Amino acid sequence: MTWTVRSPATKEVIGTLEETNGERINEMYASAAQAFSTWSGLPISERIRFLRKVRLQIIEELDQIVKVISDSTGKVSVEALTTEVMTVVDSISHIEKRAAAALKTKRVKTPLTFIGKRSYIEYKPRGTVLVISPWNFPFQLSMIPIVEALAAGNAVILKPSEVTPLVGRLIEKLFTQAGLPDGLLQVAHGGKELGAALVKGKPDFIHFTGSVRTGKIIQTEAAKQLIPTLLELGGKDPMIVCADANLERAVQGALWGGFTNSGQVCMSVERVYVDKSVYQEFVDRLVEAAQHLRQGTAADSDIGSMTFPQQTAIIKEHVTEALDKGATLLAGDHPDKWEEGQMFIKPMILTNVNHGMAVMQEETFGPVLPIMAFETEEEAVALANDTRFGLNASVWTADLERGKQIVSRLISGNAVINDVIITVANPYLPYGGAKEGGIGAYHGDVGMQGFCVQTAVMVDKGRRKKEVNWFPYEGKYELFVRLIRSFWGENRNWRGFLAAYRQLLKKESRK
Template sequence: MTWVVKHPATGETIGSLQETPPAKVNDLYREAKEAFAAWSRLPVRKRLNYLRALRLAIVEDMEDIVRVISQSTGKIPTEALVTEVMAVAEAILHIEKRAPHALKTKKVKTPITFIGKTSYVEYKPRGVVLVLSPWNFPFQLSAIPVAEALAGGNTVILKPSEISPLVGVLIEALFAKAGFPKGVLQVAHGGKELGTALVRAKPDYIHFTGSVRTGKIIQAEAAKHLIPTTLELGGKDPMIVFADANLERAVNAAVWGAFSNSGQVCMSVERIYVQRPVYDEFVTRLAQAAECLRQGNDPDDDLGSMTFPTQLNIVASHVKQALEQGARLLTGEHPDTWQEGWMFLKPMIVTNVTQDMDIMQEETFGPVLPVMPFDTEEEAIQLANDSRFGLSASVWTSDIGRGKRVVSRLVTGNAVINDLIITIANPHLPYGGVKEGGLGAYHADIGMQTFCVRTSVMVDSGRWNREVHWFPYAGKFLPFANLVRSFWGRSRNWPGFLRSYLQLLSLSRTADRQASKPLMPTHDKQLHS
C-alpha cells in the first residue's frame, strides 16, 4: 500500500513510500538470519569499514538529511543538524574507535584457589536485533542503536515511527550507499500492527525508544519468551537552581532545555525548582528570555512546530488542569485559544504550581515549563525524586561540591551540574533511565556489549584426574576449614593456606592412586570370604 506523508505543520505532501504488510514479517526475519551467518563471522574491523563508509555518506548527504528531518518533524534545520546529524556522526566515530577494545575477548583474573586455571570473557553477537524508534529524534534514535548492534555482529530490522517514516527511507538509502551487504539492515515501514507482528516474531533482542505505555506492552510480550530488551522511555526531568548559581546561564539553559524541539525531548527540562531568595528574579528573566524566541520554519528561527498532533491534547490537558487549580500562565497562550490544526505552540511558563499537579508529575512533552520555589537542599532533593520517572536531572550552583552531593542523592540515570541534556551526546557515557525512565542502557562500551552474548570462560589444562573439591570428601573438611581461616579470616596466613591446600592436593592424589588399582572381581571376593 502506498503511504502519503505530509508535513506536520503545513499539511503539505512531502513524499510517499510503500508500507510493509505484517504478512512479510517472516520474510524479513528469514533474510536477516541468512545475512547473519556471514556478517557475524566478519572480523570487527571489517564491520567497522562499513560503518565508516556510513559516516562519510552521512556527512556527504548532510543537507538532504537535515531537510528530510525538518520536513518530517517540524524542527528547525539547525536543530536537526546539531542534535541529529552531528550526534550520529560522533556516535559512529566513537564506535569505530572503541569497538575493537569493547568487543575483544578480555582476560580476567582467576582466584588463587583455582591454581593452574585461566579465565576470560568473550562477546558474541545475539542474532537478529529489532530496533523500534520514535518520532521526536527519528534519525539519531534509530541510527545509533542500529550502528551499535551492527558493530557487535548482529543483523537488524528497524521499524521507524509511522509519524516520521521518510527518515526511515532515508536511513535505508544511506546504508545502501555505504555498501552494506543485503539483509544486514532492513527497514520495515508501518504502524502498530506491524510493530506488534515484529515483536511477536521473536527477535533475539529488542531495543525500543518511546512511551512508557508501549514499552510496558513490549516488555510483557518479550517476557513470554525471555527476549532481552533495552527500553528507553519517558522523563520528567527536574532542574534544581540554587541561590548561588549563575542565574544568567541557568535561565539561558532552562529556555533551551525546555523549549528546544518544542519540548519534545525525553530529556527536556519539564520542571524547575528555584531556591526562594532568587525565585522572583529567575522567573522574571525566564519569561523575558522565552518571549525573545523566534518561531517558524527558517534556519535562523529558534523554535519549530510540534510533530504529532495528538500530543497537543496531552499538553492542553496538563496546562488547563494546572490553571484550573490555581496556577498562572506567565507566557504563551491558553489552550482554549489555540487555533484548530495550528502546530506552532508558543513557549508556556507556568508558575504557582504544586507538586501534585499533572504538569509536575506526568510527562508533558511540549513547550511547557512549570516553576516552583524551594527553601532547603533537602527539600529540593525530595521534590526532584518525587516522580515515577528517572531519566535525567540537572543541578545549578557555584559550589561544585554541593552539586556533586545533590547529584549523588538523585534517583536518575543521567545528571549534569551547571548544564543539561548533554550526557546523551557524550558517547563515552552509558545512556539509560531508572524507574519508568527505562531499562538497560546503550552508548559507551556497554552499548555495543549489550547487543552481545557475554560468555564467561575458564580453562584448565586437563592434566590432573580430579580437583581438590571433587569427590571423595573423606578427610577434606578440616583442611578446607583451615584454608578458609587462613585466606579469608581476620589476617592472611599464607603458610597456613599453603599447608591446607597441599593436604587437600595430597588427599586427591591418594584418591587417584586408589582409583587406578584394578577392582577385585565379585566372585573372587566371595571365595575369599
C-alpha cells in the same frame, strides 16, 4: 497500502510510502539470519569499514538529510543538524575508534583458589536485533542503536515511527549506498500492529525507544519468549537552581532545555526548582527571555512545530488542569485560545504549581516549564525525586562539590551540573534511565557490549586427574574450613591457607 506523508509544520505533502505487509515478517527474519551468518564472522575491522562508509555518506548528503528530518518532524534546521546528524556522525566515529577494544576478548583475574586456571570474557553477537524507534529524534534514535548492533556483529530490523516514516526510508538508503550486504539492515514501515507482529517474530534482542505504556507492552510480550530488551522510555526531568548559581546561564539553560525541539525531548527540563532567595529574579528573567524566541520554519527560527498532533492534546490537558487548580500562566497562550489542529505552540511558563498537578508528575513532552521555589537543599532533592521517572536531571551551582553531592542523591540515569541534556551526546558515556525512565543502557563501550552475549570462560590445562573439590568428599570438610578461615578471615593466614590446600591436593592424589 500507500501512505501520504505531510510536514507537521506546513501540512504540505512531502512524500509517499508503502506500508510493509505483515506477511513479509517471516521472510525478513529469515533474510536477517542469513546475513547474520556471514556478517558475524567478519573481523571487526571489516564491519567498521562499512560503518565508516555510512558516516562519510552522511557527510556527503548532509543538507538533504537535514531537510528530510526537518520536513518530517517540524524541528528547525539547526536542531536537525546538531542534535540529530552531528550526534550520529560523532557516535559512528566513536564506534570506529572503540569497537575493537570494547568487543575484544578480555582476560580477567582468576582468584587464588583457582590457581593454575585462566579466565576471560568473550563478546558474541546476539543474532537479529529489532530496533523500534520514535518520532521525536527519528534519525539519532534509530541510527545509534543500529550502528552499535551492527558493529557488534548483529543483523538489524528497524521499525521506525509511522509518524516520521521518510526518515526510516532515508536510513535504509544511506546503508544501501554504503554497500551494506543485503538483509543486514531491513526497514519495516507500519504502525503498532506491525510493531507487535515484529516482536512476536522472536528477534534475539529488542531495542525500544518510546513511551512507558508501549515499553511495558513490549516488555510483557518479550518476557513470554524470554527475549532480552533495552528500553529507553520517558522522563520528567528536574532542574535544581541553587542560590549561588550563575543565574543568567541557568535561565538560558532552562530556556533551551525546556523548549528545544518544542519540548519533545525525553531529557527535556520538565520541572524547575529554584532557591526561594533567587526565585522571583529567575522567573522574571526567564519570562523576558522567552519573549525573544522566534518560532516558525525560517532558517533562523529557534523553535519549530510539534511533530505528533496527538501530543498537543496531552499538553493541553496538563496545562488546563494546572490552571484550573490555581497555576499562573506567565508566558504562552492559554490552551482555550488554541486553534483546531494547531501545531505551533508558544513556549509556556507556569508558576504557582505543586506536585498535585499532572504537569509536575506526568511527562508533558511539550514546550511547558513549570517552576517551584524551595527553601532547603533537602526539600529540592525530595521534590526532584518525587516522580516515577528517573531519566535525567540538572543541578546549577557555583559550588561544584555541592553540585556533585546533590547529583549523588538524585535517582536518575543521567545528570548534568550547570548544563542540560548533553550526556546523551557524549558517546563515551552510557545512556539509560532509572525507575520508569527505562531498562538497560547503550552508548559507550557498554552499548556495544549490550548487543552481545557475554560468555564467561575459564580454562584449565587438564593435566590433573581431579580437582580438590570434586568427589569423594571424605575427610575434606575440616580442610576446607581451615582454608576458608585462613584466606577470608579477619587476619589472613597465608601459611594456614597453603597448608590446607596442600593437604587437599595430597588427599586427592591418593584417590
